[in-house]
Every structure is written in structure tokens, then in C-alpha cells.
Amino acid sequence: xxxxxxxxxxxxxxxxxxxxxxxxxxxxxxxxxxxxxxxxxxxxxxxxxxxxxxxxxxxxxxxxxxxxxxxxxxxxxxxxxxxxxxxxxxxxxxxxxxxxxxxxxxxxxxxxxxxxxxxxxxxxxxxxxxxxxxxxxxxxxxxxxxxxxxxxxxxxxxxxxxxxxxxxxxxxxxxxxxxxxxxxxxxxxxxxxxxxxxxxxxxxxxxxxxxxxxxxxxxxxxxxxxxxxxxxxxxxxxxxxxxxxxxxxxxxxxxxxxxxxxxxxxxxxxxxxxxxxxxxxxxxxxxxxxxxxxxxxxxxxxxxxxxxxxxxxxxxxxxxxxxxxxxxx
Amino acid sequence: xxxxxxxxxxxxxxxxxxxxxxxxxxxxxxxxxxxxxxxxxxxxxxxxxxxxxxxxxxxxxxxxxxxxxxxxxxxxxxxxxxxxxxxxxxxxxxxxxxxxxxxxxxxxxxxxxxxxxxxxxxxxxxxxxxxxxxxxxxxxxxxxxxxxxxxxxxxxxxxxxxxxxxxxxxxxxxxxxxxxxxxxxxxxxxxxxxxxxxxxxxxxxxxxxxxxxxxxxxxxxxxxxxxxxxxxxxxxxxxxxxxxxxxxxxxxxxxxxxxxxxxxxxxxxxxxxxxxxxxxxxxxxxxxxxxxxxxxxxxxxxxxxxxxxxxxxxxxxxxxxxxxxxxxx
DNA sequence: CCCTTGGTGTCAACCGGTTGACACATCATT
DNA sequence: AATGATGTGTCAACCGGTTGACACCAAGGG
Numbered sequence: 030x031x032x033x034x035x036x037x038x039x040x041x042x043x044x045x046x047x048x049x050x051x052x053x054x055x056x057x058x059x060x061x062x063x064x065x066x067x068x069x070x071x072x073x074x075x076x077x078x079x080x081x082x083x084x085x086x087x088x089x090x091x092x093x094x095x096x097x098x099x100x101x102x103x104x105x106x107x108x109x110x111x112x113x114x115x116x117x118x119x120x121x122x123x124x125x126x127x128x129x130x131x132x133x134x135x136x137x138x139x140x141x142x143x144x145x146x147x148x149x150x151x152x153x154x155x156x157x158x159x160x161x162x163x164x165x166x167x168x169x170x171x172x173x174x175x176x177x178x179x180x181x182x183x184x185x186x187x188x189x190x191x192x193x194x195x196x197x198x199x200x201x202x203x204x205x206x207x208x209x210x211x212x213x214x215x216x217x218x219x220x221x222x223x224x225x226x227x228x229x230x231x232x233x234x235x236x237x238x239x240x241x242x243x244x245x246x247x248x249x250x251x252x253x254x255x256x257x258x259x260x261x262x263x264x265x266x267x268x269x270x271x272x273x274x275x276x277x278x279x280x281x282x283x284x285x286x287x288x289x290x291x292x293x294x295x296x297x298x299x300x301x302x303x304x305x306x307x308x309x310x311x312x313x314x315x316x317x318x319x320x321x322x323x324x325x326x327x328x329x330x331x332x333x334x335x336x337x338x339x340x341x342x343x344x345x346x347x348x349x350x351x352x353x354x355x356x357x358x
Numbered sequence: 359x360x361x362x363x364x365x366x367x368x369x370x371x372x373x374x375x376x377x378x379x380x381x382x383x384x385x386x387x388x389x390x391x392x393x394x395x396x397x398x399x400x401x402x403x404x405x406x407x408x409x410x411x412x413x414x415x416x417x418x419x420x421x422x423x424x425x426x427x428x429x430x431x432x433x434x435x436x437x438x439x440x441x442x443x444x445x446x447x448x449x450x451x452x453x454x455x456x457x458x459x460x461x462x463x464x465x466x467x468x469x470x471x472x473x474x475x476x477x478x479x480x481x482x483x484x485x486x487x488x489x490x491x492x493x494x495x496x497x498x499x500x501x502x503x504x505x506x507x508x509x510x511x512x513x514x515x516x517x518x519x520x521x522x523x524x525x526x527x528x529x530x531x532x533x534x535x536x537x538x539x540x541x542x543x544x545x546x547x548x549x550x551x552x553x554x555x556x557x558x559x560x561x562x563x564x565x566x567x568x569x570x571x572x573x574x575x576x577x578x579x580x581x582x583x584x585x586x587x588x589x590x591x592x593x594x595x596x597x598x599x600x601x602x603x604x605x606x607x608x609x610x611x612x613x614x615x616x617x618x619x620x621x622x623x624x625x626x627x628x629x630x631x632x633x634x635x636x637x638x639x640x641x642x643x644x645x646x647x648x649x650x651x652x653x654x655x656x657x658x659x660x661x662x663x664x665x666x667x668x669x670x671x672x673x674x675x676x677x678x679x680x681x682x683x684x685x686x687x
Numbered sequence: 688c689c690c691t692t693g694g695t696g697t698c699a700a701c702c703g704g705t706t707g708a709c710a711c712a713t714c715a716t717t
Numbered sequence: 718a719a720t721g722a723t724g725t726g727t728c729a730a731c732c733g734g735t736t737g738a739c740a741c742c743a744a745g746g747g
Contacts, residue, residue, distance in 0.1 A: 030493065032703060043726050048705060056723045073491060075471040079417065080703035083408050084732045090451075097437055099635070104433035108426055111454050120472065122419075123452045125440050142404040143449065162402060164359070252638075280639040287641050306428070309581075310609040311640050312616050361733060372696050377735060385693045409733035413702045 031072040040068035051076060082144065091333060092140035094124045094133060095151040095170075101305040102275065102322070106151060106170070109326035117334055119146070126152040134159055141165065147333045150174065166336035168329055179336070181329050181346040188318040188350040189227025192272040192300045195316070197235050199298050199358055201270030204228075204237060207258070207282060208274040209244030224302065228272055240265050244278065258285035269297055276301035276308045279315050283357070299357040313356035321348050360401040369397035380405060411473065420662060421469035423453045423462060424480040424499075430634040431604065431651070435480060435499070438655035446663055448475070455481040463488055470494065476662045479503065495665035497658055508665070510658050510675040517647040517679040518556025521601040521629045524645070526564050528627050528687055530599030533566060536587070536611060537603040538573030553631065557601055569594050573607065587614035598626055605630035605637045608644050612686070628686040642685035650677050
């Protein structure tokens, strides 16, 4: 690994001069600029960003903690986040917490030790204290943490309302609400619970009944998930509409329906959430509430950039959701 | 951010002593060990890993370049890779190249500048030269790069054979091979082409004909993908078996079949590849050739650890594939 | 009483860069 | 001839740690 010293030697200039061309400071003639560029090329020199970061006290890295990239919602999130981060000159350190609080905490410590400039939290947030004394920007994705931590989310409440509104309009008489996270239960901090709230708030005047099931998701392909759904629908044979809090869950519901020989959408209408890739890969194609993941990711990166520039940002950044009608309703 | 100096001051010892307890070197009494620990706790001190890395010339970071995490195969890969990397004390810098060669090259340079200890390439590898002078370990995932770069892969050839064998055994008379990458065409370096080879090599004695389609994948949800498949099957109405080179493609094939009112598996048998989550989320559940992504990821991390310890590793690390029979065949 | 082991401190160099202060040119203007 | 902009070099300090050399002292054993 050549160092700046080697470049200086090869170019026949001083280290300071090389540093000057590297950072575009002070006066440098075109001639030496070329000499230095030439030397760098010949040596295949890459400045050591660690050394630079150390001095600048800025690593241009952001840490991303999520439950698991293997869930399509998060994989799309990570994709876009990395894209925009790269655009702004940031690198992404990825952490899968599996919703394990202790692992989460370890990751936070690790990220801090490694001098990331900011953290994006897309995972649980049970012990708020741990997040507050971190003197680095944190932003939270779809979870409330504390009121001094900016959050980017989408309009979960309206999402829930849209979903039940649609099911009601399509003539459903008894609705089921299926929730369940990836590797752990939902809880109040998870804004997704607002979906349930919205879902229920749309029902009172209609006199339509609803039942609810919280699945402990075992792993995407695990057959137990479907089995549990089948059992649930056998207990509630009159349910004719389902709101699932993710497309993955909705896909499982479709499986259960096929197994129970319920026709979709005639005997059972299903609506998912997120509108990730699989929503249009299952059959029938899933009606879903779309979260604008791309825009949300872009917003997250912009928030970070602004925070790092010391600018004020709004604490709540909520994006509208849209109902995407396909074939399951 | 407290520094080691602050800890030393608070504990009433020298910086050297703090460093000694931090690194477990030399003689330290339990008493000072405790004092230092106490001081660290009170200050919430975290040693600056950048400074340490700079000195040690080891960052404990590995760079991961893939086409896109949003593809389920890669999202599962990334998940497991990060898991095992973390186990071994490594952090993962994620890069989505979108199969854009120039972006790939930029990422490689970036990773080098940032002193990653190793790179895992799961993306394209058009210009081999660029990879050779990098004086850091590279390992390649399912792609051949150069013969001095270790590769972890699975037995694509057998995978192809298993697939066509099954279709033949199930009585198919005309097979279709559907390939197509994420955001770019396949090419020879991509070992997946061996799947096609295996697929064909199983056919000669059977006298079974096959046709082939290479999809330019537009984006998972894009309806054009299905349209093109529908057109293809209309051109080949007698095709009754499909081998798709990924489960995502297979899911699209299922869609096309539903659209064409072809029953699965009666009129059309379908087999996918990878056996990722969606294989069991679509209906009918997809028969697929399973790649052991977890084991492969573990192997990748182990290779890196060994290479960094200067150990010899085998250049080709191929894993067996398994046929997972479900409902589409 | 000497020697060893344990325990701690001081000091300086190092990792690979960046930066400010300052000196000293050269060259074009006024 | 004096002035100022341009261009480059030297030097030292700094970012936040690590490490080796060495000195010093106490306690315990032979």
C-alpha cells in the first residue's frame, strides 16, 4: 500500500504539496498537479480514508440496524438507503439485530466505536435510555423512540383505514386482522400498531365484526405459519376479509385460503401491506397498501445529511400511503 | 467523546496503563483494572476503533458487493453473511452495484480506500485486471473471476440436471428454460450458465425438445415481465415444463400460466432455483433447487478469516444442491 | 542482601494522513 | 523598486490510539 510519502517521492514534491492537490487547497500549478496525478496513477495510490477520517472526525459511514434484511420490506429499504447514502458520499454498515435487544445494543456500541456519523434504527427500541446519550445523530424508521429523535414513517393510521374501508366497500361481513413480526412480537412503539387502530376505527358505524390473530413468524418458508392460519380460519369460518400487516403475511393467508379451498376474492378478500415485490409475484396478485419505501429512504438520508450539517429537521416525517388494487379484493 | 486520556485522568493512572488493560498486555493488578473499568463506565468510554485500526492496519471490515439486496437470493445471502461476519468480529459494508461495471469499480476503489480487510464479490466481474492488483483478499460468490481468487458456489451443473431430470420424469414433452438476471444479462462468467448446461445435458437421449428465453428483468413488480412470458408461451403452446433460473422468475412463470389458464402442475410443470422464501410463499408452492445459502455464507466468512490469517484455502468451494419438491411439478 | 516477579509510569515513535505557520522563491503589476 | 499574487517547501502539531524501551519500586524467595 503506497502512502502519501511515496507519491511525494515519485512526483518529486513534498508531502504537503501532495496533500494540497488531494484536498484542493492553496495554490498549485497545473504542472505539479499533473505530476502528482501521474505519480498517484503509477503507484495506484488510494488515500487511506481511515487516517483522513481520524483527523477530520468524520467517517462518512452510517450504521443501519434492522431486524433482518431477509424480510422483503427491509431488503428494499436497505437497497434504497444504500443508494441514496452512496449518492451523498456515505457508506452503509449493515446490522441485523433479529429484534434481539441485547444484540441491538451491542450493535449500537459497535457502531459508535467505529465512529459512524449517524445511525438509522429500523429495529426495536425497548430501552430508550441507551439511545439518548449517544452524541451522534440517530433517526428512526417507522418506530417511535423519543421525541428528540427524528422519525421517518408513513401514514399507518390511514393505511389501516384504507384497508378496512376497501374490505367493507367490497361487501365483507367479518374481518380478520393478521399481524406478526419477523422474529418477535409487535409492541406499542412499533407504529404499525396504528394500522390496527385505523383498521378498527373504520368499522364501528358499519356494525362489522372483526377478529385478530398475532402470528409468531417462524421463518418465511415454515409451514407452521400456514397451519396456524388455517386453524384460525377454521375457528372463524365466516371471516370473509383479511387485513394483513405485511405482504408476506398476506401471502401466507393466500396459502391458507388455497388450502381451505376458499376462492379469492369471491369467498375471501385479502389486503396486504407494504407493496413489496412479492405482492405482485403471488397469485392472485395482492391488493396492498403501498409504503413509499424509496422516498422514505431518500428522506432518511437527507435527514442525516442535514443533521450532520447542524441544520434543524422536522421530527416527524410521515409519508402518504396508497392503496394498490390488484386481484385479491 | 471521551478519549483514552480522559479515562486515564479519571482513573488516576497513565494512558499506557489504560491501554494495557484495554489490550490485556503486561502486568496489571486487579485493583487498577477495576479503577479503569469504573472510569470507562462513568465516562461511557468507547475506544476509537478507527485509531486502533489505523495502527493495527486491520479494520475488521469486509466489503460486500452484490447486484442488489432487493433480490431475495442476495438478501438472504447478505443476512447470513453479516451474521457470520459478526460472529467473527467483522463488520459488513454493503454495496449494491446494480451490475453496473463502473459502479462496481468505484465501489472496489472505495472499499480499498476505506481499508476493508477483504471483499466479497457477488456481482459481475467483467474486467478481471482490476481485481488482481488489489493486494487484499477477494473471494467471489458464484462467479468465476480468476484462478487465484477463491470462489464459493454451488453445484450449478447438477442443479440443472436435477431440474430437467425431474421434469422429464414427470412426463414433460417440451421444456422451456427461462433465464434472466437482475438488471442485466447473464454471461459466461456467471456460473449460473452451468445450470443451463446441466439442464441440456440431461435431454439428448430422451429426445425431448427445449426452447429458451432470456428475460430482461424490469423490476420485480413490473407487469412487462409477465407479458413477455405470456407471449413466449403463446409461441410455444406445447411447452409443458419450465426450468427457471431463479424462484423469482419461476413466480413470474406461475403468473403467466394463470393468465394463460394453464393448470399447474397438470398442464405445466415448473421448477425454480435457489429455494428462497418466496418459493414457499407463492401458490402453488414452488418446486425448486435449493442452494445452501447459509452454509455458503458461512464458508465465505471462513475463507476470509483463513486468508487473513495467511492460511491456504481451496480455490473452489462448491456446495451440493438439493431438489425440493413442492406443488409445481 | 540480591534477584526475580509484579505493577506502574515516562517517553517517544508510529499508523497515514491534514493543517497552519512561515520562509522563500518567481513573476507580473503598479 | 516595491507590492502582491502564485507556487512550493520545511516543520511541527494533531487525530486517538498502540507499543517498545526503560526506569522505578514493592514484596517475596533463596
